[in-house]
Amino acid sequence: MNVLLAALLAFVSAEWxxxxxxxxxxxxxxxxxxxxxxxxxxxxAEGVVVPVEVNxxxxxxxxxEAKKAQLFLDRNDKNKNLVWAEGVVxxxxxxxxxxxxxxxxxxxxxxxxxxxxxxxxxxxxTHGGTVFTGHGVYFSSMEDYVMSFSGSSIYSKDLxxxxxx
Amino acid sequence: xxxxxxMLAVLLLRGPVDDAAAGAVxxxxxxxxxxxxxxxxxAKAKWARITSVRADFDRNEGVALFEGSVTVDYxxxxxxxxxxxxxxxKGSNEFDRVVATGGVAVTNETRTxxxxxxxxxxxxxxxxxxxxxxxxLARLSNSETDEVTGRRxxxxxxxxxxxxxxxxxxxxxxxxxxxxx
Numbered sequence: 001m002n003v004l005l006a007a008l009l010a011f012v013s014a015e016w017x018x019x020x021x022x023x024x025x026x027x028x029x030x031x032x033x034x035x036x037x038x039x040x041x042x043x044x045a046e047g048v049v050v051p052v053e054v055n056x057x058x059x060x061x062x063x064x065e066a067k068k069a070q071l072f073l074d075r076n077d078k079n080k081n082l083v084w085a086e087g088v089v090x091x092x093x094x095x096x097x098x099x100x101x102x103x104x105x106x107x108x109x110x111x112x113x114x115x116x117x118x119x120x121x122x123x124x125x126t127h128g129g130t131v132f133t134g135h136g137v138y139f140s141s142m143e144d145y146v147m148s149f150s151g152s153s154i155y156s157k158d159l160x161x162x163x164x165x
Numbered sequence: 166x167x168x169x170x171x172m173l174a175v176l177l178l179r180g181p182v183d184d185a186a187a188g189a190v191x192x193x194x195x196x197x198x199x200x201x202x203x204x205x206x207x208a209k210a211k212w213a214r215i216t217s218v219r220a221d222f223d224r225n226e227g228v229a230l231f232e233g234s235v236t237v238d239y240x241x242x243x244x245x246x247x248x249x250x251x252x253x254x255k256g257s258n259e260f261d262r263v264v265a266t267g268g269v270a271v272t273n274e275t276r277t278x279x280x281x282x283x284x285x286x287x288x289x290x291x292x293x294x295x296x297x298x299x300x301x302l303a304r305l306s307n308s309e310t311d312e313v314t315g316r317r318x319x320x321x322x323x324x325x326x327x328x329x330x331x332x333x334x335x336x337x338x339x340x341x342x343x344x345x346x
Contacts, residue, residue, distance in 0.1 A: 016228050020221060131212075134220060144224040152220035152231070155212045 023145055027138030030118035034109040037072055037084035038120075044068040050083055052112055053141070055095050062141055064110055065089045081112040088119075092141065101127040103139060116140035123148070131155045214238045215250075227254035227261075235265070245271045262286045269294075278305045280318070294318040302331070 048069035053062035067087030074080040090103040090110070106121035116139060123137040125146060132155075134148025218233030229252040237245040248267025255261040266282040281297035294303035296316045305327075306312035316331035 016223070016226055019223070019226065020230075132220070132222070146220075146222045148220045150218060152217045154215040154220065154231075 020147075023138065023140070023143060023147065026114070026116065026140075027118060027147060027149075030109060030111060030116065030138060031120070031136075033082055033111070034084070034107075034118045034120050037070070037082055037109050038107070040072070041068075041070045041084045044070040044084075044086070048085065050112075052110070052115060057095065059095070059097065060093065062092050062115065063090070065091070083110045083112060084108075085110065090117075101125065105137075114140070115142040217250075224254075228252070229254075244273075245269070261288070276305070276307045278303075280304065289321075290323055291319060291321050296331075302333070 046068055048064075048066045050064040050066075050069065050071075051060045051062070052064060053060075055061045064083060064085060065088070066083075066085035069083055069085035069088075072080060072082040072084060084107075086107045088103070088105045088108050090105075091099055092101045094100050103119075103123060103125045105119035105123040108117050108119040108123070110117035119137045119139070122133065122135055123139070125132040125139070132146065132148070133151075133153050135151040136149040137146065138149075139146045215231060215235065215237050217231035217235040219230075220232070221228070221230045223229065231250040233248070235247050235250045237250070245265065247265040247269045249265065251264040251266075253261045253263070263285045264282065269278075269280050269283050271278045278294065280294040280303035281301060283292065283294045283303075285292050294305065294317065296302040302314040302316060303318045304312060304314045305318050313327065313329055314333045315329035317329070318332075319328040320326065
């Protein structure tokens, strides 16, 4: 590889790859949590709305809506604050109430402490002019990160840049 | 090549979800329509499509990485394939540069190109194609008869100028003419 190009990608290798690896481990943790929760979700509630984060004015910033959902809490483990859900819509709204992004998933587990989750099946995220879909997807509101492990597709708006090939 | 690489920048767009096309594509993406329907919805909306095995979007750090059989499809306008594609952002999601590596191939209605890696710098409006460490050269052809190859091919969006290092230019290939520089 060209020296300049290698130098350019050094950032990715040296710093960003470490972050990516760390979040990959987090994705694996949530994938396991999903499997455990799905096996234990014997009494899900229906038509659930769970606020996760609020704006300074008290309006909901991040919320989970689900056709079915069950909370998994542990008094002895503060780190366990999970929501398992089916038919999921996760909305992120701005201070003005406008929807900034939307995630839809067949089923997922969401960690309310880390504001991140794992969708085991198909997930679709709409954010502005971009629609992302994948199978087996980690997503984090706190880290502003999404990673898909298979069948990743991104559709983006048409932009005319010109210049030809 | 340029248009293909530049189109990756569409990932940077941000804003409220108020676009009817976004809704149509999202509906298809949710599986309420077939995969073919998804492609059709995107095509109808004239959106670029990027597919890969794994994809990472890191808005916090301003990096997106597509890995494993990456394809960029913009209908008949162009198609690009590569092993990896990086998109780097800066500021409020304004894309800065795009890098594709590994078996890069691009085609559109009139031109084709191939190289080991390519970088597009948006602000400078320049594209650099590189050959591989194994000696394979970057190649750019703008017709059935004209082709330029080299270890490095650099050109700009807003100019006709092309810089080639370690070049071989073929004009009228059907006549067997070739000029090495």
